[in-house]
Amino acid sequence: MTDTLENPRMSAAAGTAAPLLSVRNIEVVYDDVILVLRGLSLDVPKGAIVALLGANGAGKSTTLKAISGLLKTEDGAVTRGEIMFDGARIDGIDPEKIVRRGIFQVMEGRRIVSDMTSLENLKLGAFTRSDRDVNRDIEMVFNYFPRLKERTGLAGYLSGGEQQMLAIGRALMARPKMILMDEPSMGLSPLLVKEVFAIIKEINRDLGVTILLVEQNARAALSVASHGYIMEQGKVVLDGTADSLRDNEDVKEFYLGGAGDQRKSFKNLKSFKRRKRWL
Ligand SMILES: Nc1ncnc2c1ncn2[C@@H]1O[C@H](COP(=O)(O)OP(=O)(O)O)[C@@H](O)[C@H]1O
Ligand SMILES: [Mg+2]
Numbered sequence: 001m002t003d004t005l006e007n008p009r010m011s012a013a014a015g016t017a018a019p020l021l022s023v024r025n026i027e028v029v030y031d032d033v034i035l036v037l038r039g040l041s042l043d044v045p046k047g048a049i050v051a052l053l054g055a056n057g058a059g060k061s062t063t064l065k066a067i068s069g070l071l072k073t074e075d076g077a078v079t080r081g082e083i084m085f086d087g088a089r090i091d092g093i094d095p096e097k098i099v100r101r102g103i104f105q106v107m108e109g110r111r112i113v114s115d116m117t118s119l120e121n122l123k124l125g126a127f128t129r130s131d132r133d134v135n136r137d138i139e140m141v142f143n144y145f146p147r148l149k150e151r152t153g154l155a156g157y158l159s160g161g162e163q164q165m166l167a168i169g170r171a172l173m174a175r176p177k178m179i180l181m182d183e184p185s186m187g188l189s190p191l192l193v194k195e196v197f198a199i200i201k202e203i204n205r206d207l208g209v210t211i212l213l214v215e216q217n218a219r220a221a222l223s224v225a226s227h228g229y230i231m232e233q234g235k236v237v238l239d240g241t242a243d244s245l246r247d248n249e250d251v252k253e254f255y256l257g258g259a260g261d262q263r264k265s266f267k268n269l270k271s272f273k274r275r276k277r278w279l
Contacts, residue, residue: 018087019043020178020210021067021103026081026091028059028066028234030074036062038234039081044178049204049211051225051242053218053255059234060214061108064180067212068105069095086177100128102177108186110167114156118148118166121155125173134173141169144199161192165199172203178210185217193220200224218255222246230255 021044028037036059044050054060065071066078067085072095083091090098104125112121122141126134142149145165151158155166164184171179184200185193201224204211215221222228222242230238230251238251245251 017045020046020086021212022084023063023067024082024084026066026083027079028062028071028076029079030076032075036076036234037066040231040235041081042229042236042239044210044212045227047204047208047210048227049201049213049225051218051221051228052212052214052231053216053221053228054231056216058231060231061182062234063231064105064182064212064214066091067098068103068180069093069098070105096128099174099176103180104171104174104176104178105180106167106171106182106184108182110160110163112155112158112163112166112170115154117152118155118158118169119152121166121170122173125170128174137173137175141172144172144203145169160187161189161196164188164192164196168196168200168203172207172209176209178212180212180214182214183216184213185215185220193217197221197224218245218251 023040023042025039025041026037027035027039029035040059040063042050042052042063052060052063062071062076065074065076067083067090069090071077078091081091082089085101085103088101090101090103113124116124119138122138123134126137145168147162148166148169151162155163158166168179168181168184181200184196188196197220200211200213203209204224213221213225218228222245225242228239228242228245229236230245238245238248240248
């Protein structure tokens with residue numbers, strides 16, 4: 001039994017081994033005044049897929065940017081707490097150094113370079129590497145995403161699904177220990193969501209890459225993750241195994257029932273406080 005709010009270090013995902021990524025009670029402020037994350041904690045065990053779920057505006061992207069160091073580019077900063085990765089503290093470090101330590105973020109809205117080909121985009125992903133295996137890894141990416149090999153034109157002409165595949169492929173080219181994915185399902189048809197998530201699972205299994213998966217599509221995310229965290233207004237309000245979250249009545253009602261933006265807040269739910277103790 002865990003309760004993230006009162007016991008940030010005892011999250012459900014922690015297990016016995018030290019997690020690869022540990023976000024401990026962080027606060028994030030934009031422009032020196034806008035407080036967005038208010039004591040957020042989460043753990044990602046090595047080799048796991050962990051889902052970070054929540055409605056629009058909850059602070060999911062901010063959490064990923066705090067981890068990847070990209071907050072700096074938006075005048076944001078971690079003002080309290082700490083972020084540990086692979087045994088060392090990484091909050092406050094430049095984004096490029098964080099990439100070199102093994103974390104690669106796939107940004108929301110698949111930011112690929114549209115006036116370059118897929119191949120050129122993939123080579124860009126390998127910019128931190130000096131080894132000679134880049135070509136072999138390009139073949140590996142094409143094995144996961146055969147369509148990218150067939151489509152030799154500019155990436156801007158790829159379909160939404162193909163662009164998402166390219167964004168993930170580019171992340172793989174950095175040979176990261178961990179990938180942060182920001183809403184890979186966004187804008188994709190249900191069929192494509194299935195296809196992309198099946199490949200995410202396969203990549204995790206084959207390569208052992210640890211994945212922190214941010215989603216509004218809780219159903220898709222919990223189908224591949226082992227653990228999940230649900231956040232609201234800059235805090236984790238619930239966490240547990242993917243199975244326990246899928247079976248949780250409140251999660252069903254608010255995140256799996258297709259309520260969309262009509263959903264109410266967990267905090268206004270009478271049953272929430274009682275139920276969360278059982279997760
Ligand atoms: N660069 C920024 N400057 C100021 N406020 C921001 C910035 N980016 C995001 N926010 C605010 O932080 C909150 C959380 O945003 P975000 O992390 O993008 O949420 P999510 O990804 O869950 O939709 C929102 O209220 C948003 O307006
Ligand atoms: Mg976002």
